[in-house]
Amino acid sequence: MEEKQKIFRDNIFKRLFWPLMALGLLLLFNLIFTKGFFHIEMRDGHFYGTLLDILNHGSKVMILAVGMTLVIATKGVDLSVGAVMAVAGAIAALLIVQVESGWIFVQGCTLGGLVPFLNAHHMSWFLPALAAIMISLVAGLWNALLVAGFRIQPIVATLVLMVAGRGIAQLITDGQIITFTNRGLTFIGNGHFLFLPFSVWIALGVFAIVAIAVRKTALGLFIESVGNNETASFYAGIEAKTIKGFTYVVCGLCAGVAGLIAASNIKCADSNNAGLYLELDAILAVVIGGTSLNGGRFFLAGSIVGAILIQTLTTTMYARDVSPHVAAVPKALVIIIVCLLQSETFRRKAMGILKTFKNK
């Protein structure tokens, strides 16, 4: 028994080896060359520093990557998460402004009354946040309907919302950038809790909930089974459709949470830029984490490491004063190296070349 568990753990370690190695090397580089990268200080009972910024800013991609991992494990992809973030942020911003102007305040209080430990004052953020999550749920259901229900190719199906989503966000905000100052809502992306940025706790929470939901039930097995061989899974009595749809719904919800954090970060809803291109970062994080785009086995922890690696890279660029215009180039270089190292074919070929060199 224990032996078997060990093999299991070994496998996970093997998968995480290269991304962790890359992350370690990157941190080592910064330790030596970037002054103050590892500086952490305590202010007002909270930790501050570059490393915490990485976690704080990386939380959005971490959350997206969790949902994206499940989708990719079913051999799908969700391109709409960035746009869904914008929609969720727009809804939250719109509603919080309405709430604060007193329009929905009464309803907010009534709802707040249902949850005993929150009083009406604290509740002002609740309705907007809930609405943001609900709309991301609807977005997830829409993708699920297209992909699982109507069997449309995932790339095409989610492209619909990727393109239309920002338009919807624009409609919600009437083309304006809505700013807000509500303490509850701004806390999500800027507050601190138990020494750490609150958004880091949210990311950890999302990761923990999803990890438990799929690994402590048979959902994970079903997802991997459907992603690896949908027909055979169907023959085994698994409702492949439902499983696929479920992953898109989870992915949508994750995008909603990330959207809230993004809006809260900058205290406004910017429909054009919120979550822009983050779907690509999320997909990249998943791939770096060891989950194959061919579906099947997935590694949630790997995706988190991938997300942290991407954010560390970005932050390193800022810390080293690389102009944002060219920052994409070194970033791409590091990422291609990580991907190559993960490829068994590449490693074998590289080894072969090295050996012939030695022999000479």
Added chain:
Amino acid sequence: MGKTVELLEAKGIVKTFPGVKALSGVDFSVSAGEVHALMGENGAGKSTLVKIITGVYRKDAGEIIFNGKSISPGSTLEAEQCGISTVYQEVNLVPELSVAENICLGRQPKKLGFISWGGVRKRAVEALKRLELDIDVSKNLSYYSIAIQQLIAIARALDIDSKLLILDEPTSSLDEKEVAELFKMLKKLRGQGLGIVFITHFLDQVYQISDRITILRDGGKVGTFEAARLPRLEMVGRMIGKDPEQVKSMEKKREIRKVAGKEFLKAEGIGRKGMLFPMALEIREGEIIGLAGLLGSGRSETARMLFGVDPSDSGKLSIGGADTDISSPKKAVKNGIAMTAEDRKVTGIISDLTIRENIVLALQARAGAFRTYTLKEQYALADKFIKALGIKTPDADQLIKNLSGGNQQKALLARWLAMEPRLFMLDEPTRGIDVGAKAEIEKVMDELCEKGMALLFISSEMEEVSRNCDRVMVLRDRRKIGEISGEDISLQAIMKMIAE
């Protein structure tokens, strides 16, 4: 046959694919003005032979003489230029283009370097006239029925001034009337001196149209016969590798069991449009039932229907006396029905998961995602079946794709046995399995049937069916044509029923 000059003469054709000898020195000839049927079971080498003649594959050895010249087509285009054209099972045309465009596609008549649309139309009309087909060639192909599309495909094939026409399963999507139309046409073309190679799995049709029959088996040639002098029984026997004498002398080895179990499943008039004609069937507890018939007779389709993969769209079905609707495998599993399908790689194994995960899958699917079997339970289950079925593996954590075919098959049996099915349907369970494993599997199944599990057994090895089953349902051309039970079961009886 007189000493006529053969139109096509293939000699000693050899083709090897990695690990498989698809053709081992096959001779095949077609003369002008004859319809020559190419028969054989799945994997016999029919398609490989045709694909070598039409330039899809290159032969490893042998010679093809066509019209007096040795040819070696490297592509279908080259074969067409020689005068060999092919019509495949599925219509390989472009539905969104007009009939005329389809017929002239790739060889449009040109004027000053530009396509002459008038010429295209004229040529299409002429090509269709040869088949006595008078239709509007400017309409899209998809406007016409599949049968007409099939004829258009033939017209296109003939438009290239071909001398040999190869038809690969041209009738599988046609109804009886359409088949008759097609045959009328073929007879006329034969009269015009065309050589026609006809591949089908419908026995009736072979005798309706062909002059000679060549039978292939396991990549070798069994023989070429004149259709009029080859009795059906003999043809079936030769296709499955038993000569009629052998069939007659073969004794039934299995002792007859009296099965007096309770009724488990009863169905009336269940069928599926385009797949299976409505049939009635009844399955009792503890019974071993065989489904016999040639490939394409509806054997696998029957199992797929009962398992809810392609659910029936007519009739009534009851399980244990209660009316039930099996519309998906999930429902079948809920009702205690299990099935391993023919194609293990596609419908069976989840290759990147471990043996343990593969074994626990069906049980877990039936329990639902939230009644999770603990790792301990899973290992216990997996280890139990690895031992019971003798699956050769270091442990349950190996990926199933690393097992040999026979062991994969055993793991799949374990997947279903784990849920203790009341009816287990096995489609070609022994394909690609060595003799030892075969015997082990048969033994396990026998034990389970003693305990009341019903077994539905499908195999292209009719001998296996006749040896193992208490009752045999015989299918032909997607229709159940009869049942044989108890002492009456014999290879000969089954073959006679199929041939009649």
